[in-house]
Amino acid sequence: MPDSTPQIVDSHCHLDFPDFAGELHEVIDRAARAGVSRMVTICTRLKNADSVRAIADMHAPVFWAAGTHPMSAAEEPLATVEELEALAKHPKFVGIGETGLDYHYTAESKDIQQESLRIHIEAARSTGLPLIIHARDADEDMARILAEEYRAGAYSCVMHCFSSGAGLAQAALDLGFYLSMSGIAAFPRSTELREIFAAAPLDRILVETDSPYLAPPPHRGKRNEPAYTVHTARVGAETFGVSEAEFAASTTANFDRLFWKAADWAKAA
Structure with a gap:
């Protein structure tokens, strides 16, 4: 890989999903060749934690997080703060979630989603790890x-795959949270979403x-696969009016600041 290749981080992927079965080594190798130096694979049902942890254990660039996805909140046992705290003891476990609210497909379970979300927030507080939000x-x-929860006690957070409105973006930024760009931001018709990102500070x-x-x-x-992070990053650089190298450096620094445990692991390696 040329030294000039900007190094970026895929802050959210699902490497345990069956779409990658049998070729995980190749997927991770392609990511490295593209300049994706690290990635966080997300466990969306706690019963799958062992298999997601194993992926992080087997692959040096891979870290992991776990939680109950809001669309599964009514189907899975409610997570407990203690369960999440126990998972967080693993050296490569770097975030709480994804959790959140999804009223598009599963509005009928909104009460249990909200209860689950608050449990995950408490775990983020107690562990000091960032909350990973699906909205x-x-x-x-x-x-x-x-x-409400921030007023009850500070915590850190990323709005993963952000594609909501400007009001929620500003609410998150006002709390010191981060917004994450996914492939949606690179779609040709996502002009309004790119404008929301462009109005945000690059350091978030x-x-x-x-x-x-x-x-x-x-x-x-x-x-999709982690190597394709580079395509979204290219659009991100255009959105913020900076070079691809500057966008890569900024988003990597942001990742290290938020996902401090992954940064500490990298320093110790």
Whole structure:
């Protein structure tokens, strides 16, 4: 890999999903060749924690996080703060979630989603690890709960795969939180979303794939993978009016600041 290749981080992917079965080594190798130096693979159901942990244990560039996805909140046992704290003792466990609210597909379970979200926030507080938020069609409740809980005790947070409205973006930024750009921000029709990002400080921006979903152009409609972070990062650089190298350096520094445990691991390696 040329030394001039900007090094970036895929802050959110799902490497345990069956889409990657049998070729995980190749997927991670392609990411490295593209300049994706690290990635965080997300466990969305706590019963799968062992298999997600194993991926991080086997692959040096991979870190992990775990929580109950809001769309699964009604199907899974409620997580406990103690369960999440126990997972957080693993040296490569770097975040709490993803958790959040999704009223697009699962509005009927919004009460249990909100209860689950508050449990995850408490675990983020107690561990000092960042909360990883999924938000869809729930802007008002999400902004309210994040602010209520922050007043009860500070915590850090990233709005993963951010594609909500400007109001929720500002509410998150006002609390000191981060916004993460996914392939959605690179879609040609996402002009309004790019404007929301452009209005945010560059030092609060992360980049991700959410793979295997949401592949950015030129791979839209195909399986996404961490190597494709570079395509979203290219659009991110254009959005903020900076060079690709500057955008890569800024988002990597932001990742290290928020996901401090991954940064500490890298320093010790």
